[in-house]
Amino acid sequence: MVVALICGGGNGAHVAAGIGSSQPGVEARVLSLYSDEAERWNNAMKHNDFTTTIVVKGKDPIVLKTRPSMVSKDPGEVTPDVDLIIFMVPAFAHEQYLKALKPFIRPGMVLVGCPGQAGFEFAVWGILGEKAKQVSVMSYDSLPWACRLTQFGSAAEVLGTKNSLAGAVQKGSTPPKEDPTSMMQKVLGPSPELVTRGHLLGISLMGVNAYVHPAILYGQWSQWDGKPLDAPPLFYNGLGRSGAQALSQLSDEVMATAKAITAVRDDINLTNVEHIFDWYLHSYPNDIVDKTDLYTSIRSNGAYTGLTHPCVKTAEGKYTPDFGHRYLMEDLPFGLVVLRGVASVAGVPTPTMDKVITWAQGHMGKEYLKDGQLSGKDVSDSRSPQKYGFTTLESVLGE
Ligand code: NAI
Secondary structure, X not given: OEEEEEEOOOHHHHHHHHHHHHOOOEEEEEEOOOOOHHHHHHHHHHHOOOEEEEOXXXXXXXXXXXXXXXXXXXXXXXXXXXXXXXXXXXXXXXXXXXXXXXXXXXXXXXXXXXXXXXXXXXXXXXXXXXHHHHOEEEEEOOOXXXXXXXXXXXXXEEEEEOOEEEEEEEOOOOOOOOOHHHHXXXXXXXXXXXXXXXXXXXXXHOOOHHHHHXXXXXXXXXXXXXXXXXXXXXXXXXXXXXXXXXXXXXHHHHHHHXXXXXXXXXXXXXXXXXXXXXXXXXXXOOOEOOOOOHHHXXXXXXXXXXXXXXXXXXXXXXXXXXXXXXXXXXXXXXXXXXXXXXXXXXXXXXXXXXXXXXXXXXXXXXXXXXXXXXXXXXXXXXXXXXXXXXXXXXXXXXX
């Protein structure tokens, strides 16, 4: 029996609870620390079925009716016998869960960021301290599904299941009950296929929202004349040349970081790190119409049809950019700033990261970079390695 604790109360957590509890040999529990979610979830299950509907192209949907064995706000209640703790919340919530779970973390447990996003491992090591050495840490680059919850605590829908999910694991000094990947695969069922390889840092560096979102915003708005627009511009399909160039250069700096690290440490496997153009080509094999270059690939990616820039509607019914959106407020502190921190430890120059961060932090009212260094007052609210005092390559690698 694999006992999995799913952390969260949103779309992914609902689906993981439904799918996990339907797998043979798996017990799925839920921990939600947020507001009164656990109470609401339990109340909803008292009066309704817990239904997970999986949409399958060209076939009838699969409807699961299994439910998590426990839903709680109390980490002490749900952690006994747990083998796997799966963090299925936006990255900004990881810290809160790690702090609450810390007293209940036991040697041999496996902690999974799904998605981990840039710096999941730094948060685990930084918050758990000595305890972190005895647990295994895994991170995957996305959620296994495109999904949404349709009725809180009782119904969720999987709109699409990924074919495969890339991740990495760092095993702790106390071995887990079973191989971490096979336990996680048991919880998810056969799809997506988990491809766990290389160092955790490779997954952090490939948390692509960290550079895709800020680069596209930078391209669109850094030269904006301040005049409200008639309609929100298309986000991906409306990408301009300058945004594509910024994105490509950010990706170059990420790759240079990986290269600098493997140049001094050939035992570190960062083969997961690739250029964003290559990432697009294999992530969207059937959606991109014009694969000429990064610019054409994003502009012609059918998976992005209709997605627009986050905007605020003015009293006159026009639109201005929403710089309070998660594309900056999360993808800087839990994304680009983390990567800037890793590049700094690796000694890699980052002129494009600095240009984009400097522009973005001005609109966010934050300060990460100060005088060209990651020493601004808001670094402590990011999860850059520097926040946790990881300023050597060994510490960034978890050694
Ligand atoms: P979600 O948006 O449904 O998460 C909301 C949940 O986060 C809430 O129910 C609550 O449990 C927690 N939360 C929200 N605000 C909080 C706060 N202030 N403090 C503590 N907890 C708080 O997230 P979802 O959709 O499950 O996605 C999880 C991650 O996976 C996100 O990073 C998302 O970007 C990513 N993702 C989601 C996909 C999807 O189809 N839903 C697809 C691919 C990636």
